[in-house]
Amino acid sequence: MTVKDIRTQFPILDIPVYGKPLVYLDNSATSQRPQAVSQELVKLAGSANANIHRAVHFLAGKATDAYENTRDFVREYLNASSREEIVFTSGTTAAINLVAFSFGEAFVGEGDEIIVSAAEHHSNIVPWQMLCERKKAVLKVLDIQENGVLLPECLEKLISERTKIVAITQISNVLGIINPVQEIVSICHKKGVPVLVDGAQGVVHSKVDVQQLDCDFYVFSGHKVFASTGTGVLYGKKKWLDAMPPYMGGGEMIKSVSFSGTTYAPLPEKFEAGTQNFNAVPTLIPALTFHKACLEDKEILEYQNNIKEYIYSSLTADSRITLYGRPESIQDKINLFSLAVRGAHHEDLALILDKMGIAVRSGQMCAEPLMDRLGVTGLLRTSFSWYNTMEEAEYFVNSLKKAIEMLS
Amino acid sequence: MSMSLDEKKQSVIEDFQLYDEWLDKYEYLIELGKNLDPYPEELKTDEHLIKGCQSRVWLDYHIQDNRIFFRADSDAIITKGIISLLISVYSGRTPEEIAADDFGFVAEIGLKDNLSPTRANGLVSMIETIKTVAENAR
Numbered sequence: 262m263t264v265k266d267i268r269t270q271f272p273i274l275d276i277p278v279y280g281k282p283l284v285y286l287d288n289s290a291t292s293q294r295p296q297a298v299s300q301e302l303v304k305l306a307g308s309a310n311a312n313i314h315r316a317v318h319f320l321a322g323k324a325t326d327a328y329e330n331t332r333d334f335v336r337e338y339l340n341a342s343s344r345e346e347i348v349f350t351s352g353t354t355a356a357i358n359l360v361a362f363s364f365g366e367a368f369v370g371e372g373d374e375i376i377v378s379a380a381e382h383h384s385n386i387v388p389w390q391m392l393c394e395r396k397k398a399v400l401k402v403l404d405i406q407e408n409g410v411l412l413p414e415c416l417e418k419l420i421s422e423r424t425k426i427v428a429i430t431q432i433s434n435v436l437g438i439i440n441p442v443q444e445i446v447s448i449c450h451k452k453g454v455p456v457l458v459d460g461a462q463g464v465v466h467s468k469v470d471v472q473q474l475d476c477d478f479y480v481f482s483g484h485k486v487f488a489s490t491g492t493g494v495l496y497g498k499k500k501w502l503d504a505m506p507p508y509m510g511g512g513e514m515i516k517s518v519s520f521s522g523t524t525y526a527p528l529p530e531k532f533e534a535g536t537q538n539f540n541a542v543p544t545l546i547p548a549l550t551f552h553k554a555c556l557e558d559k560e561i562l563e564y565q566n567n568i569k570e571y572i573y574s575s576l577t578a579d580s581r582i583t584l585y586g587r588p589e590s591i592q593d594k595i596n597l598f599s600l601a602v603r604g605a606h607h608e609d610l611a612l613i614l615d616k617m618g619i620a621v622r623s624g625q626m627c628a629e630p631l632m633d634r635l636g637v638t639g640l641l642r643t644s645f646s647w648y649n650t651m652e653e654a655e656y657f658v659n660s661l662k663k664a665i666e667m668l669s
Numbered sequence: 670m671s672m673s674l675d676e677k678k679q680s681v682i683e684d685f686q687l688y689d690e691w692l693d694k695y696e697y698l699i700e701l702g703k704n705l706d707p708y709p710e711e712l713k714t715d716e717h718l719i720k721g722c723q724s725r726v727w728l729d730y731h732i733q734d735n736r737i738f739f740r741a742d743s744d745a746i747i748t749k750g751i752i753s754l755l756i757s758v759y760s761g762r763t764p765e766e767i768a769a770d771d772f773g774f775v776a777e778i779g780l781k782d783n784l785s786p787t788r789a790n791g792l793v794s795m796i797e798t799i800k801t802v803a804e805n806a807r
Contacts, residue, residue, distance in 0.1 A: 279691065606745035608724045609699075613747075616691045624723050638744070639723070667696060668746055 262558045267648045270295040270551070274648060281618030284653045289434050289462060289597055289644035290622055291484045297547035302489055305540045313539045314513060314530075327543040332529070334546050338553070339479065340470040341496050345528035348502070349542050352493035353461040354384040356480035357428070359495060359532060360457055361388035363505035364426060371397040374423040378403040378411055378440075379634050380433040382627045385459045389428060403429070405634070409436040409586040410593075413444045420452050426477075427456045431463025435628050435640065436586030437597030439466070446476050455501065461485060465646075466595045468556055471496050488548035489541035495532070502528050509534035555647045568645055568654045569596040575658045576600060581665055585635055596645040599626070605668040607641040613664040619657055674766055677758050678774040685778040698750030705753040708742035719798050722791030724748045730802050736761050737806060739799065751780065752795055759799055767803035772796050 268274055271293050276283055285293060305327060311320035313328050328349075336344045350356040369375070375389050379402050386400075393400045401424075403416050416427070427449050431442050442458050449456045455477035460469060464481040471479050478501070483492030497505075507514050507525055511534040516524040525531045555561050573591055576582050576598060583601045588594055602610060611623035624639040625632045632639060643657060672680065688694045708727060717727040724745030730737055739760040743749040758774070759767055780792065 606724055606748075608745045609747045613692065613695055616695065638725070667692075667699060 262554070262561055264561070264564055264648065264650050267555070267561070268650075270297065271648050272296065278618045278620075279616055284619045284649075284656060286643040286645060286649065286653070286657060287620045287622050288646035288649075289465075289485070289642065291490070292465070292487050292646055293648070294487055294489070294544075295547065295551050297551065298487055298489065298544045301544045301547050302540060305543055310540060312536060324539050328537065328539045331543045331545050334549070335494055338469075338549050339494075339496055340472050342472060343499060346496055346499050346502065348495040348497065348529045348532045349537060350480075350493040350495050351491050351538065352482040352484070353459065353480050354388075354482075354493075356478075356493055356495035357384055357457070357459065358388045359508040360428075360478050360480075360497070360505075361392045363508050363532070364455075364501065365392040365396060365398075367505050369396045369398050369425050372423060373398045373425045374401050374421060375399070376401045376403055376416070376419055376424060376427045376429075378429050379405045380409065380411065380436055380438075380440075380628070380631050381428075381430055381459070382434050382461070382631075383629070384461070384627070385428055385430060385457075386630065398425075399423075402630075405436075408588060409433070409438050410588050411438075411440050411445075413441055413448055416445060417448050417452075420449065420454055424452070424454050427454055428459065429456065430459040430461070432466060432595055432597075433586065433628075433631070434462050434597075435599050435626050435631055435642065437462075437595045437599070437644075438586050438588050439463075439593050439595065442476065443474060446474060450475065455498075462595070462597070465552075468553070477501055483541070483545050483548065486548060486552055489538075489544040491538045492541050492545055494545075499528065502532070507531050507534065511535045513537070552647075561647060564651070565596060565645065565647065565649075568649065568651055569594075571651065571654055572596070572598055572643070572645075572658065579662070581605075581669075585637075585640060597642065598644075599640040599642045601637055601640055602665055602668075605665055607639045609668050610641050610661070610664050613667060614657075614660055617660045617664075619660055621657075674758070674762055674770065681754060681758060682774055682777055695747055695750075698747050698754070700750070701753040701757075702743075702746040702749030705742070705749055705756070706740060708740050713742065719791070719794050722748065722794060724791070726752060726791065726795060728752070728795070728798055732764075732806055735763055737764060737767065737802060739802075748791065751792060755795060755799060764803040764806035767799065768807060772800075 273293050309323040309327055311324045313325040332344050332347050336347050341347055377386055377389055389400055401419055403419055405411050432439050446456045457478035458476040460479050460481040465486050477498050479496040481494055484490040514526050514531050514534040516526050576584050581603050585599045607623040611621055614621055622642040712729045713727050717729050719726040719728055724743055726743045728741045730739045739756045741752045
């Protein structure tokens, strides 16, 4: 497979912006969707639209099959041990909120501790803060090194007898550094502490095997990995999900309801209250199928690696540019670069790049505490996906230099 | 004050029409930003901060002989250019003039449509702040 073959599956990449070719480099915010995904969405809405699970009629059966087949597919994709461990959510944020609430209800009390890292995005901070407020628990923060790297040995010291859970990102959406989650899980488990891995970026850049990783929870959003918006996955070990009370009450999640009391459905429905996003969830199949094909294609991996090395060396060679998230080896970093330019505001840069046809992100990137930690008000971020070309990378670097000159 | 409010707005619209390309318009805004009168560091407080912008924008004003005089600053240069443009049009006008104005010239030069939504929000916030100052001074 070549990058050209990939691009033909993404017609949106051919739309001109301000009369210039679109160069989409905001992939960490959301990926574009291949034709197979958009077609699946249209197909389901047009041929299998009925509310799932309860009704006995033909269409409901088709819709339910599409939805439940996706669960089996995702189970296999993540190598979870059973389909009961796969809960569909609206995305990463909803999944973390679910765990923070339900795990918190069952296992967190006054004076207990929860650990997150300094490199988390708001979605993996705020739900835990809310839990801490509710339960009078304490949120502790695992700091990062100056270069953005997280040290597992520091985590070991931070864990106490009161630590109830560690919630950590596999890859920060700002630093792009691949965290040593395998080691983190093993440290935590030695002390009997469960781990939630935020895979919002991680699932995009690695093949995930939750049994090998042995994490207790793994969450990700569909829209960052080529599926429809409003889809997301919570993987949780059965022993935890069984022990956790439901998050929301309503349809689907019940076994029997009466005014004297309600009993809940078994897993995974216990955590899927209300009408599910049944048109969109099945797009996870073509999305992850496409993604897996890319992850396993040596030619594509090498091409993307060349882009990463080119961007890294171009940006570090320019003394006006400061790059954030610089592990010792570039192998520990994904193709995501957040930077600041001396004398130029990130928003000005993004605005000028936009008019050159380049979509990048500027600002705090939903990680205000990390920005404070790095001592910046915001950064400019560029993030690449399978369909981005070396020509686009070169155009980005040249355009960035032009923008810097315009502003200085 | 040589030009009336309408004349000044017309002249800004004509200045903007000189540039076809948006990058050139940005160059022009960057120049305006660079030439904006200095703003006192001690007035860069939360009180003077305009909410709703991705970059930080500070606005201060004083009233003299029933005319409002604005000064402002931003840490982003294009934003500074935009606020400079607004100041060049509205500073030194009476509260009545500003309060009665519809700020339609901003749309006429295509500024609002060509900004990212966050930037457009910032522009709206700047206009709202200027309007509120004028309303309160009437």
